[in-house]
Amino acid sequence: MPVGEKEGFGENPQSEFSADLREEMLKETPQFERVKLGEGGRFVIPASMREKMGVKPGDTLIAHVEDGELHVLSYEENLRRIQEDVSSYKKPGESVVDEFLAERRAMWGEE
Incomplete structure (x- = not known):
């Protein structure tokens, strides 16, 4: 190994502790929650996920x-x-509602 190179965990030292960063991370909603399946197959969606x-x-x-x-x-x-x-099926400037109403009016003999 060349002189001056570190080996193992010394290659990427851990960053300093930041209380502010910890507080921000604790505010974030966890991506995964453990829920228990209850009677009738019911489970509760945690409040943070509902929000x-x-x-x-x-x-x-x-x-x-x-x-x-x-x-x-x-x-x-x-x-x-x-x-x-x-939306990919709709042409720019096309009004699906107007076309539908025109078709119905023609069908009812109103046009």
């Missing part, structure tokens, strides 16, 4: 299983994703 999802008790949620994983979305987030997915 991050933007949901409150009584809100409608959308759940699906993909590759053995349970995914839970707020109704609003699910709607936003659907709108984003179908």
